[in-house]
Amino acid sequence: MTQRSAGPEILRLIELMARLPGLGPRSARRAALFLLKRKDQVLLPLADALREAGEKIERCQTCGNFDTVQPCAVCQAAGRDDTILCVVEDVPDLWALERGGAFRGRYHVLGGVLSAIDGIGPDDLNIAPLLSRVAAGGIREVILALNATVDGQTTAHYVADLLDSAGVEVTRLAHGVPVGGELDHLDDGTLAAALRSRRDVKR
Amino acid sequence: MTQRSAGPEILRLIELMARLPGLGPRSARRAALFLLKRKDQVLLPLADALREAGEKIERCQTCGNFDTVQPCAVCQAAGRDDTILCVVEDVPDLWALERGGAFRGRYHVLGGVLSAIDGIGPDDLNIAPLLSRVAAGGIREVILALNATVDGQTTAHYVADLLDSAGVEVTRLAHGVPVGGELDHLDDGTLAAALRSRRDVKR
Structure with a gap:
């Protein structure tokens, strides 16, 4: 001006x-x-x-969530399953899962994904504390709930490799047709994944 | 959540x-x-x-611009032409004209346009103070620099009618091909307006 x-x-x-x-x-x-x-x-x-x-508001030192209490309300909440840890890319993913209400374990927020283009390496993410949490024992399963993007899946594989020797089950979210989704609007990769993972209708 | x-x-x-x-x-x-x-x-x-x-920051009581001084810096600025008043819909339009630097008169901000759908009538806009400014004398021309939308043009006609008996020249911005614009991407209305207002290339 x-x-x-x-x-x-x-x-x-x-x-x-x-x-x-x-x-x-x-x-x-x-x-x-x-x-x-x-x-x-x-x-x-x-x-x-x-x-x-x-x-x-500050980062929860346990899981990486944002909250006014330390550790955060989700980490403190009673009645959640301490043996299942859900690893998410960032806080909105945690919020999305909590909105859904389908997961009742604990979380770990990576704070991003590995990205060669953006110069984000393992040390830039909240990965070492994740390994410490798992190594401390008591965790039975780690769910890698990362975005189904190239960077998200690269990060999932990297973290899965690190957890290989930790003696915990490592899982990922299922790929498939979104509920309410129309086949005609789905990309080929999702359709192929949904076909490969097809299930008995009676189950 | x-x-x-x-x-x-x-x-x-x-x-x-x-x-x-x-x-x-x-x-x-x-x-x-x-x-x-x-x-x-x-x-x-x-x-x-x-x-x-x-x-x-508050509204300038003279023109309706936002500033920390009263009247605003544009109203106070020396060396501007007090006889030309440019009427704009809102403050960003004033800023846009100032960025261009092609106008050196004074402004009047309506604070919106008439809109039957949004229930915005003449009393909701900064119109009465405009009439007072013009009636106070010293203004030779009022440029209605309103958006070329239906509501903008309706408002321009309404204000022009009110100023009809005030003894000032009332003008509007020219319609035409934007500088750098390609004919193929223009709507028919703009093309027709540019044709109607065609000028001698030597002028």
Whole structure:
């Protein structure tokens, strides 16, 4: 902006908003304007929520989840199966599994996946603490619930190799037709995987 | 989220992020996670920027722009032509025109356009102050730089009618081929408008 059509406070706000994933420079301007028009309803509550989150929320030192308590609420929760550990790529995956409510064991968040392109190696991930948790005993099965992407599957194989000698069962999520999915819209790989893993209808 | 896989602080942050234009529930979760991973680089600076913006920035009582000074920097700037008033829909349009640097008059921000669907009538817009500014004298031309949408053009006609008896010239932006635009990618309306407004190549 030439001259000074917007003050440095607005420019700074737009610049920070534009760093968020999913927002480019134009949508950051739009979001900043949206906020300025709704100071009391959104802008100031958001400022407070950010400050509170920044001050209170930290990584769980056990599993890598984000929470205000240490260890996190999921690690602390009673009545979960301590013998099954579900390894996920990142916190939203943990949230997704918890929303589903189908898993009642414990979690371990890797914080990413191996990626040659992005220069992410094993030391950048939460892998060593996973090995320590397994080595400490009491875990019977490790479910590698990583994304079915190339990087996700590479990471799954890498972690599975490391766990090979740990004496635990290592499993992965099933591939197949999503519930509610139409065959015509599925890619060939998913269809082939669903065919290979076909099951008796009576089971 | 069943049980408590994410604390109320995270849920509140996500809920507020999801209100931003351009962010749905999923991208709001992703953005919140992005922020939690970059506390010192983005999250806390953003909290501060929001608070500062919320406390310092307000609408210019003259033109409707957002700024920390009253009247805003554009209204205060010396060396601008006080006799030409450019009417825009909202602040980003003002910023866009200022980035271009082709306009050196003053602005008036309507704060929206008339919309039957959204229930936005003349009283919801910054129209009465526009009429007062024009009635106060000293303005020779009003440029209606509204978006070339149905609502934008409806609003332009409405404002033009109101200004009919004010004794000022009322103009609108030219329609035509965008600079760098390819004819093959233009809609019929733009092509027709560009044809109608064709000019002598030597002018």
